[in-house]
Amino acid sequence: MDVKWINPFIEAFMHVMPQLGFQTIEKSAVTLGQGKIKSAGVIMNLGIVGELTGNVVYNIEMETAKGIASKMMMGMPVAELDEMAQSAISELSNMLTANASINFSKMDISTNISTPTLMYGTDFEVMVNMPKYVCVEMNADGLALQINVAVRSQ
Amino acid sequence: MSQNTSLSQRIVIVDDSPFSVSVLENILADLGHNVVGSADSLEQTIEVVENHQPDLVTMDMTIPGTDGLECTKAIKKRLPGTKVIIISSLKDEAMMKKAKEAGAEGYVQKPVDSEELGRVIDRLVNEERLLEKLNELGKLAFQESLMNNMNRIFGEKPVFQDPEETLSESQGISVVMGIIGAFSGRFVMDLSYASAEAVVKKMLKRETVPKDEVLNSAAELANMVAGNACSMINQINKLYALRLAPPTIYHGESLKLSTANLKGTTIVAKTSVGAMYLNYGFAKGEHMWM
Numbered sequence: 001m002d003v004k005w006i007n008p009f010i011e012a013f014m015h016v017m018p019q020l021g022f023q024t025i026e027k028s029a030v031t032l033g034q035g036k037i038k039s040a041g042v043i044m045n046l047g048i049v050g051e052l053t054g055n056v057v058y059n060i061e062m063e064t065a066k067g068i069a070s071k072m073m074m075g076m077p078v079a080e081l082d083e084m085a086q087s088a089i090s091e092l093s094n095m096l097t098a099n100a101s102i103n104f105s106k107m108d109i110s111t112n113i114s115t116p117t118l119m120y121g122t123d124f125e126v127m128v129n130m131p132k133y134v135c136v137e138m139n140a141d142g143l144a145l146q147i148n149v150a151v152r153s154q
Numbered sequence: 155m156s157q158n159t160s161l162s163q164r165i166v167i168v169d170d171s172p173f174s175v176s177v178l179e180n181i182l183a184d185l186g187h188n189v190v191g192s193a194d195s196l197e198q199t200i201e202v203v204e205n206h207q208p209d210l211v212t213m214d215m216t217i218p219g220t221d222g223l224e225c226t227k228a229i230k231k232r233l234p235g236t237k238v239i240i241i242s243s244l245k246d247e248a249m250m251k252k253a254k255e256a257g258a259e260g261y262v263q264k265p266v267d268s269e270e271l272g273r274v275i276d277r278l279v280n281e282e283r284l285l286e287k288l289n290e291l292g293k294l295a296f297q298e299s300l301m302n303n304m305n306r307i308f309g310e311k312p313v314f315q316d317p318e319e320t321l322s323e324s325q326g327i328s329v330v331m332g333i334i335g336a337f338s339g340r341f342v343m344d345l346s347y348a349s350a351e352a353v354v355k356k357m358l359k360r361e362t363v364p365k366d367e368v369l370n371s372a373a374e375l376a377n378m379v380a381g382n383a384c385s386m387i388n389q390i391n392k393l394y395a396l397r398l399a400p401p402t403i404y405h406g407e408s409l410k411l412s413t414a415n416l417k418g419t420t421i422v423a424k425t426s427v428g429a430m431y432l433n434y435g436f437a438k439g440e441h442m443w444m
Binding site: 039043045046047048049050053054055057083084086087090091094105108110112113114115116117118119120121122123124125126127128129130 | 247248251324328330331332333334338339340342366369370373397398399400401402403404405406407408409410411412414415416435436437
């Protein structure tokens with residue numbers, strides 16, 4: 001797992017979040033992950049195939065998911081992560097990953113992405129199909145989002 | 155899914171070589187399409203396309219004073235619904251990327267193979283129908299693949315049922331795999347930990363199997379089921395060109411699968427060690443490209 005492959009995801013976050021109305025976007029930490037990812041409550045997972053193969057796993061708390069969904073829905077209050085809110089944050093993961101894929105193409109790395117899968121619950125873990133992955137903690141207006149990148153070159 | 159199933163299209167050819175135009179005209183006529191005009195410059199392209207409002211344009215890459223990308227952008231700006239297929243002697247990733255960014259929907263290499271061009275046109279015309287067909291094929295392919303794999307590993311053929319509702323609450327383990335190809339999608343195999351453990355013990359011929367190995371083996375089973383199913387689909391129609399991302403394994407007491415963005419089709423397989431749920435779905439969209 002090459003660390004240079006995380007930059008397209010960070011740039012995507014920096015680029016997409018302001019378009020949704022977020023103002024202060026920061027990278028708070030980058031760590032090397034190993035073993036299982038403990039879910040914070042809501043996970044969006046997209047497969048990547050091409051010159052890079054793997055998965056990107058977005059991990060957020062339920063309240064954060066609601067906060068982001070509310071922002072994406074023009075400030076409409078989101079009391080529960082209903083179908084509409086699920087659809088909004090699924091779309092967010094799609095936008096972030098599609099944007100990262102464009103960033104990869106600028107590095108002459110061709111990738112395609114799958115549709116997002118959204119899983120949620122109070123107690124679950126996730127295993128990616130790689131021994132090590134990079135975990136990037138991002139922050140948008142105080143809302144924390146963890147991007148786990150597990151890709152390898154073909 | 156043969157070429158003659160696509161409806162006759164009104165086509166404009168953009169190419170600066172009269173020879174190429176004539177070759178393409180013949181191929182397209184043989185495929186049952188109607189060539190309504192041709193152009194060899196940016197100005198002429200705009201004029202002909204505005205006059206004829208074609209369904210589709212074949213676009214050469216090298217045109218004096220301009221190029222196929224610029225002409226494609228000019229067409230898309232005026233008639234976003236008109237499909238553009240790039241026809242170029244050069245076909246590499248970088249070029250295809252540029253063509254896609256310019257708005258083209260297809261890319262065919264010169265010298266043009268009639269069958270290939272027919273297939274690409276067919277795809278553009280029949281996207282909706284192809285997706286419907288893929289969902290039908292998917293059911294057969296995933297069922298047969300699970301049946302074969304369970305029979306081989308577990309010596310048992312599961313009985314399939316149409317569930318009353320779509321998979322939304324996990325039984326304990328959900329293996330998720332992204333699908334990429336003419337349509338992007340996802341595949342989920344869901345089963346209880348006890349079911350997975352029973353299958354894995356048999357698969358590995360061992361009395362006890364540690365938890366992580368159960369999870370990894372469940373992922374391997376899902377990988378085989380999805381891999382074989384996608385191969386079957388690709389063999390029936392190579393246009394689908396499905397490929398799989400590596401599996402991600404979800405495990406927990408409280409786990410729900412959202413169906414908000416993609417409902418998909420759920421299949422239930424009853425086995426002696428419990429029910430296995432398969433869910434697959436494909437989305438229409440921008441990934442349709444080759």
